[in-house]
Amino acid sequence: xxxxxxxxxxxxxxxxxxxxxxxxxxxxxxxxxxxxxxxxxxxxxxxxxxxxxxxxxxxxxxxxxxxxxxxxxxxxxxxxxxxxxxxxxxxxxxxxxxxxxxxxxxxxxxxxxxxxxxxxxxxxxxxxx
Amino acid sequence: xxxxxxxxxxxxxxxxxxxxxxxxxxxxxxxxxxxxxxxxxxxxxxxxxxxxxxxxxxxxxxxxxxxxxxxxxxxxxxxxxxxxxxxxxxxxxxxxxxxxxxxxxxxxxxxxxxxxxxxxxxxxxxxxxxxxxxxxxxxxxxxxxxxxxxxxxxxxxxxxxxxxxxxxxxxxxxxxxxxxxxxxxxxxxxxxxxxxxxxxxxxxxxx
Numbered sequence: 001x002x003x004x005x006x007x008x009x010x011x012x013x014x015x016x017x018x019x020x021x022x023x024x025x026x027x028x029x030x031x032x033x034x035x036x037x038x039x040x041x042x043x044x045x046x047x048x049x050x051x052x053x054x055x056x057x058x059x060x061x062x063x064x065x066x067x068x069x070x071x072x073x074x075x076x077x078x079x080x081x082x083x084x085x086x087x088x089x090x091x092x093x094x095x096x097x098x099x100x101x102x103x104x105x106x107x108x109x110x111x112x113x114x115x116x117x118x119x120x121x122x123x124x125x126x127x128x129x
Numbered sequence: 130x131x132x133x134x135x136x137x138x139x140x141x142x143x144x145x146x147x148x149x150x151x152x153x154x155x156x157x158x159x160x161x162x163x164x165x166x167x168x169x170x171x172x173x174x175x176x177x178x179x180x181x182x183x184x185x186x187x188x189x190x191x192x193x194x195x196x197x198x199x200x201x202x203x204x205x206x207x208x209x210x211x212x213x214x215x216x217x218x219x220x221x222x223x224x225x226x227x228x229x230x231x232x233x234x235x236x237x238x239x240x241x242x243x244x245x246x247x248x249x250x251x252x253x254x255x256x257x258x259x260x261x262x263x264x265x266x267x268x269x270x271x272x273x274x275x276x277x278x279x280x281x282x283x284x285x286x287x288x289x290x291x292x293x294x295x296x297x298x299x300x301x302x303x304x305x306x307x308x309x310x311x312x313x314x315x316x317x318x319x320x321x322x323x324x325x326x327x328x329x330x331x332x333x334x335x336x
Binding site for chain 1: 162174202207210213
């Protein structure tokens with residue numbers, strides 16, 4: 001049986017399976033990550049990027065976050081407003097709409113249920129060897 | 130990024146002008162907001178290093194990606210969110226056309242979709258015109274001297290063709306409608322699937 005570290009090494013050797021899978025996994029939770037970052041209050045684009053980087057090590061390419069935010073806005077999950085800043089230019093802040101909060105809560109429930117059942121399944125792999 | 134000027138402000142404006150040109154066709158108000166938001170982003174990023182220098186602006190612009198790439202993402206997103214409201218082929222083609230001006234991927238998706246919609250509409254027209262040109266509309270086959278089969282969809286304009294044979298008769302009405310609608314639906318799904326894939330492939334830094 002392989003330990004997690006062995007598997008990590010194997011993954012790195014084989015970008016076709018390991019890295020690709022990880023990238024897909026991260027992409028899959030990007031929408032939830034953005035909604036979660038806005039849970040405590042409104043943030044502007046750069047703050048969302050920094051929040052994702054520091055709290056989830058999800059490194060999103062900068063050119064992606066803005067089109068994605070405008071898509072979440074078109075879907076009615078977030079709303080935006082312009083706020084004057086000390087920097088001398090207004091910044092566009094995003095906040096969750098009630099629909100967005102519901103969606104975030106619903107996604108978080110699914111995520112937590114799934115990850116706790118996966119953890120149960122994966123527990124023997126941690127004790128490997 | 131190679132730049133002809135060292136004035137940070139000019140660098141930012143040159144980038145935004147390119148982006149604005151490529152977003153043409155989107156709602157003016159949306160374009161204005163996008164440009165204003167990105168100007169704030171670039172300035173904030175470049176400001177992080179005390180003074181706004183050309184190098185700091187260059188690196189902020191580099192992190193955002195090329196204006197074409199960025200506009201491509203906005204346009205495919207606009208296409209996808211519009212498609213959730215209306216899936217009319219005209220709207221889809223309109224969105225695809227804008228995407229096609231920005232990327233080769235978009236161009237091929239547009240080409241494929243035009244073929245798909247065209248065939249779908251021909252089949253539907255054939256079904257609809259059958260009652261008016263009952264003798265000439267339909268699916269026709271012909272054999273040449275080598276005995277090779279060729280198929281023709283005829284809308285019924287002109288006379289009864291020589292050396293050809295109509296095969297479906299009145300069945301062309303239900304079959305044409307079914308195949309035509311099916312093709313239009315499949316083409317829409319294909320176009321949206323491609324747009325979604327394109328968006329996903331750009332969601333995170335590659336690697």
